[in-house]
Amino acid sequence: MLIRRTDLALEAKEIWQESAEKTSRLPGVKATERRSEGYPVTRVDILDRRGEEALGKAAGSYRTIDLTDFWQRRDGFFERAVRAVGAELKALIPDRGSVLVVGLGNGAMTPDAVGPLAADHVLVTRHLLSAMPAHFSGFRSVSVLRTGVLGTTGLESAETVRAMVEQTKPGLVIAVDALASRRMGRVCATIQLTDTGIAPGSGVGNHRAALDEAALGVPVAAIGVPTVVDAATLAADLLEESGAADIDPERLRQGHANFMVTPRDIDGQVRDLAKVVGYGINWALQELDIEEITALLS
Amino acid sequence: MLIRRTDLALEAKEIWQESAEKTSRLPGVKATERRSEGYPVTRVDILDRRGEEALGKAAGSYRTIDLTDFWQRRDGFFERAVRAVGAELKALIPDRGSVLVVGLGNGAMTPDAVGPLAADHVLVTRHLLSAMPAHFSGFRSVSVLRTGVLGTTGLESAETVRAMVEQTKPGLVIAVDALASRRMGRVCATIQLTDTGIAPGSGVGNHRAALDEAALGVPVAAIGVPTVVDAATLAADLLEESGAADIDPERLRQGHANFMVTPRDIDGQVRDLAKVVGYGINWALQELDIEEITALLS
């Protein structure tokens, strides 16, 4: 079997099911589907060690919102997407306490910029609460960290987050990152939310060490947006679809390792989805409606 | 046969040769190979109507510099690339007269930004010659036009170029644009120079109408850098390589039409190649060495 790269629990489950031998039921995993604000939501809960081994992901709840329809820009598409993201996030996090929002990835490289761009839409309140506690008592304390990338900082993202968690002692970390999907149809058309944090090696870049409760000592929610397909993964899927059998998977991977597949309008799509994520975080944390968020951010 | 999209004469010739029936010699086309400054250069001259029909490109000279080795950053890689581009350009253009350099494409979308980014490295002298003719008499008059894109201007690039040519009456237009290649190995690793100008529908965006001597009334050289592979072209090539025969080409194209394949480090690579192109233009036009160009641009 050709090795495929995916950061989505949903796809890890698909890959498991596609493998010919595994006709039996997937143990330790529970999956359900429903709609939220008009968008399909798939929930994959990894319940135990068996589920972790089958899917190669940590135990926890993974919720994937399908935003394919978002791009048709029908009535309320933006507000509905914000509420859908906000509602899933709210279900995964404690309902009080201060929050550190972390934008992971490289703001100068579009497919990796979801994290820093989303961070720009998050209402920052920690300094206001500290300066004028009475005036801002209705707000939850939120600070924002943009970690940058190893090549321009010399600092691992996980190191930077750990340092700021130890210094500022938030009750929760929400990390936003770009992901890789195996299917072009999910690129810039999906948002995954999870309460497991982020494992090493995820994302477009390589953020290395874990950002999870074990590493940081506080709950970590993660919001991921797939922005690329590995060219190698695309090639593998195309070849399997076509029934080609005798391709050397390693040679295929080598030829494509430095390439990625993205939407032609990646800049516009990443910008719009980052705004949905940032607003969704505000919706979940501050109990504000979308107009109030817009007014406060301007 | 699956339809493939390429802007490179070199690849149009490859595709012609790959088609099984065409074992005979390609008529009306002359191709040669050599090295310049350590980089391989392939020259495809389309001599007549037969060559135009076979390759689907206008008659003229197409020179493709293979910069694969550029990225190994060996001694003098940048200066050698500048001189290689400069020398091919010099061979294609009149050796005196004023020049309008046109940066085509969308500066806000990396794979389409080669044109505007290269324009930023071009020595602009027209206004200096006009204000202080004696002082700058050693320079060729150069002005620069960045056309922007239809969606944000409402103006066709060709219309804008035609307007400026009529207004300022340059002796030559040099147009710089992003191209699509069929092979990932050529993306951000090739520069094509031609004396035919640019035909409709080329490039990542759609610049529509022709930019050539027939349309503008002055010679038009074009410098193109492939920055993307069509996902559909990639898929078609992969499937043919693997011997898959019964794929519906239209369905394949539809599923991938809005996607493109680019290098992971597209931002850095486009930035570096745009500098090579801009410096190469200065080298060809102004008879300056690379250090002098750097000093004048700072």
Add this chain to the structure above:
Amino acid sequence: MLIRRTDLALEAKEIWQESAEKTSRLPGVKATERRSEGYPVTRVDILDRRGEEALGKAAGSYRTIDLTDFWQRRDGFFERAVRAVGAELKALIPDRGSVLVVGLGNGAMTPDAVGPLAADHVLVTRHLLSAMPAHFSGFRSVSVLRTGVLGTTGLESAETVRAMVEQTKPGLVIAVDALASRRMGRVCATIQLTDTGIAPGSGVGNHRAALDEAALGVPVAAIGVPTVVDAATLAADLLEESGAADIDPERLRQGHANFMVTPRDIDGQVRDLAKVVGYGINWALQELDIEEITALLS
């Protein structure tokens, strides 16, 4: 008297009145004040040659909206500002025919970036009307030109505008530019609209030749936003206020010529005012309300 630099007709009138000898009534000029959407509007009409000579500006109507209150962000501040700009513009231009909107100035230098930034908020429709005339029949044809600056193009702004007017034959040009004021209180707190176009030497940069009906053959409305005070003008005003009499004006000017005075938050203020201008243009041209504009621009 120390020479002061202003692009506002309002200030030219003030300066005339301040000069001790001119106690008589200003001939050939009519000035009125009123409010629009809660913002004060001063209208200075220069009626004839006497008015032109007294104020050093071309005959025509100059309307200055005082947006000082804008920054208090009270209810509807943005929508009201858009309608105020839109209504003054509408009164100055023909009510039908195609329009070329020109963003003058340097987008890379904040105090000079009002023009290009406003252009980014203008609904571009010319290409849509051309491709789908029935579908977009309710819209006025609008195209947008960003001229760039002489140092990076070698082309005078006026030359570029003239070329595009000749090529595309719009019925009206609307030019947006940054201005210099003599008073800090008016910087980023005022918008001037006029039907006279733009005279040489205005603005932060130096756009040189005239953009007016005489030069272009079509009516030219101009929208200007003061973003700087000359440091020399500031110094002169301060010294006169303080009664200092024996300062050498030329020495004063020399020491300050390369400096300007801007608000600390120039980036944010220019961005917000450019949006007001762009939306105001849409409001005047397309008969859309602010929500519709936002939806169409996203």
Add this chain to the structure above:
Amino acid sequence: MLIRRTDLALEAKEIWQESAEKTSRLPGVKATERRSEGYPVTRVDILDRRGEEALGKAAGSYRTIDLTDFWQRRDGFFERAVRAVGAELKALIPDRGSVLVVGLGNGAMTPDAVGPLAADHVLVTRHLLSAMPAHFSGFRSVSVLRTGVLGTTGLESAETVRAMVEQTKPGLVIAVDALASRRMGRVCATIQLTDTGIAPGSGVGNHRAALDEAALGVPVAAIGVPTVVDAATLAADLLEESGAADIDPERLRQGHANFMVTPRDIDGQVRDLAKVVGYGINWALQELDIEEITALLS
């Protein structure tokens, strides 16, 4: 006396000397002048408590390089400036041990962007030394932190720096920041280096808490570039020069508090000086010449 705002020890000394009563020798302060690489260097050493009180700055060595001539771009102007900065820095810091370079200020606001822009030119080696210690053994370990600004992070710069110092335990911090000068002639024409770190309230923004050895537990060198004059400081100086005596200083300050005076070409000048600072840091830390630095940064 009108209160003036300066971050330069050199100017604090000037102001002390200008006050009429202080005709005596300034106690606890030693000042010397010399040239380095063709640029004048003024050294002000604050030796004890008396010097601290007189100048309102912490005891330590302050070296101010006068780069007025830099803008004439004479032979070797850039390399000489880099070596001048590098040599002063080297004299102020330990000659071995790992370093955390901190870029303070707001990268999105030009006059406050010196810190983050300089950081972009610093050779980052910590991750390379960690991954390939043998290969990079000739380099000093350097990591880079861009703190961002309170309004978009909710985190004090000092808090962020303290967190990273505790986490990564560097032997030295080098902080780069924008300063305010009292004289337009020094804006973008001066670089101050000191071994005292940075005190609260310095800079264009307000970075609040101290970044010095007492706060961080490691030596802190600071490199500051004046990029603005307070409009209020300018006004005060102009009025005193002109002999105006009866101005209310508070009223003057209020009218100008939200304005600043900057060079017209602030973007270009800040960009060039940030490069001088970044290269100067590399020169001091890595014992590389300028060509080697350029090659490693590309």
